[in-house]
Amino acid sequence: MDISARSFLSFTASLTVASAIAIAPPPPPMPAIPTPTVADVRLTASPAEIEAAIARFQGVFDDLSAGAGELAGLPGRGLIAAAGGIENFFDVALTRLIDDATDPDAATSLTILRTLAVNAWAMLEHNLGRINPVITYTTEQVGKLLSGAVTGSAQNMLIALSELAGHPLALQSYAHLFTAALDSGRLVVGNGLRVIHEIGGAGLDIAQVVVDELTYQVDNLIGGFSTLLTHIGDTSASPLVAAALGAVRDLVLAPVRAVVDAGSRVISTVVTITHTGFDRVLDTATDIVDPPRRETAPVVTAARSESESAAVDPAGAPAHADGDAATEAPVDEKPAVEAPVDDEPAVEAPVDSAEPADPAESAEPAESADPVDSEETADSDASAEPADSDDEAPAPRTHTTPRADRDSAPSGSDSAPTGGDSAPSGSDSAAA
Numbered sequence: 001m002d003i004s005a006r007s008f009l010s011f012t013a014s015l016t017v018a019s020a021i022a023i024a025p026p027p028p029p030m031p032a033i034p035t036p037t038v039a040d041v042r043l044t045a046s047p048a049e050i051e052a053a054i055a056r057f058q059g060v061f062d063d064l065s066a067g068a069g070e071l072a073g074l075p076g077r078g079l080i081a082a083a084g085g086i087e088n089f090f091d092v093a094l095t096r097l098i099d100d101a102t103d104p105d106a107a108t109s110l111t112i113l114r115t116l117a118v119n120a121w122a123m124l125e126h127n128l129g130r131i132n133p134v135i136t137y138t139t140e141q142v143g144k145l146l147s148g149a150v151t152g153s154a155q156n157m158l159i160a161l162s163e164l165a166g167h168p169l170a171l172q173s174y175a176h177l178f179t180a181a182l183d184s185g186r187l188v189v190g191n192g193l194r195v196i197h198e199i200g201g202a203g204l205d206i207a208q209v210v211v212d213e214l215t216y217q218v219d220n221l222i223g224g225f226s227t228l229l230t231h232i233g234d235t236s237a238s239p240l241v242a243a244a245l246g247a248v249r250d251l252v253l254a255p256v257r258a259v260v261d262a263g264s265r266v267i268s269t270v271v272t273i274t275h276t277g278f279d280r281v282l283d284t285a286t287d288i289v290d291p292p293r294r295e296t297a298p299v300v301t302a303a304r305s306e307s308e309s310a311a312v313d314p315a316g317a318p319a320h321a322d323g324d325a326a327t328e329a330p331v332d333e334k335p336a337v338e339a340p341v342d343d344e345p346a347v348e349a350p351v352d353s354a355e356p357a358d359p360a361e362s363a364e365p366a367e368s369a370d371p372v373d374s375e376e377t378a379d380s381d382a383s384a385e386p387a388d389s390d391d392e393a394p395a396p397r398t399h400t401t402p403r404a405d406r407d408s409a410p411s412g413s414d415s416a417p418t419g420g421d422s423a424p425s426g427s428d429s430a431a432a
Contacts, residue, residue, distance in 0.1 A: 138199060
């Protein structure tokens with residue numbers, strides 16, 4: 001059979017290619033194609049980052065509040081220094097006049113006036129020192145409460161919005177957003193009530209100090225003039241003048257002083273009752289609107305430190321990741337307002353020169369004690385057991401409001417300041 005040249009060439013080429021393929025080594029395996037990965041990209045901040053940023057802002061606001069409190073106390077410190085300077089001026093000036101006086105009666109009168117003036121200005125300085133810490137503390141707390149309401153609400157809403165942006169199709173994100181809005185509203189109203197509590201309580205504290213100051217000044221003035229009238233009447237040569245001055249002292253000054261003291265006690269009682277009722281009403285309203293949180297997770301406070309802002313709960317999740325965060329009011333101790341000083345002004349009346357008693361009349365032999373009785377007394381004293389001092393002290397009351405305990409003022413143990421030296425004895429005065 002005839003075979004064309006074209007067919008022979010095609011067959012030869014095919015055979016050559018097939019032989020080359022059969023003899024050639026197998027190709028190397030193809031490298032594995034890497035699986036594409038998606039980077040973990042977040043378009044919003046995490047709750048821990050939001051809390052850290054809010055805590056830094058709150059720290060700045062706390063510093064500003066403390067500075068505002070110190071600024072509010074500057075006028076009070078100036079008044080305290082002025083009152084102390086006037087007190088020293090009267091003390092030094094009248095003391096020099098007393099030392100230069102040659103008449104004993106004049107020296108005694110100047111001593112009474114010095115005591116009257118020095119006590120008046122010393123008590124004013126003391127009571128200004130009671131008012132100024134209240135003003136400073138209240139200003140600082142109001143600033144912290146207002147800034148805490150703003151930063152706490154912002155934190156709640158930012159955390160909820162961050163969760164909503166990360167999971168826009170989850171119903172739980174919208175539920176957390178609604179809860180954060182409610183918490184923010186409760187926080188704003190609760191801190192507003194705490195601000196009213198702080199300002200109202202401070203006003204009542206200052207009112208009590210003002211009542212104490214006015215009562216003392218009136219008592220000091222009346223007591224000083226009564227002593228001065230007594231001294232003038234005693235040194236007067238006219239019995240009629242002495243009787244008139246005694247009548248003014250007993251029939252005018254004494255009843256006025258009694259009325260002032262009674263009125264002061266009534267006003268103090270009213271202020272105390274009002275203070276107690278005001279505290280209870282505001283505490284109850286604050287607990288209803290914004291009750292204290294009983295959580296194990298850390299809670300952002302108005303005075304929160306930067307290191308605590310990024311704290312996480314034991315489970316590992318950031319604090320308040322569900323948007324249910326609240327800024328609580330800082331629990332600071334309010335400076336105690338001292339109790340009023342009820343001591344009367346220490347104005348010393350002139351000492352009357354009286355003849356000494358006969359030592360023979362006053363000297364009586366003391367009865368000798370029975371040795372048997374003394375031994376029994378010593379035995380009973382030795383056998384007495386010491387009192388048990390291991391009683392547990394009552395636990396201090398804690399409050400959720402910044403007004404930790406307004407009724408913790410210590411009892412006034414400071415006696416009224418006495419001015420100058422005691423009045424010299426009048427050698428020519430008669431017995432009252």
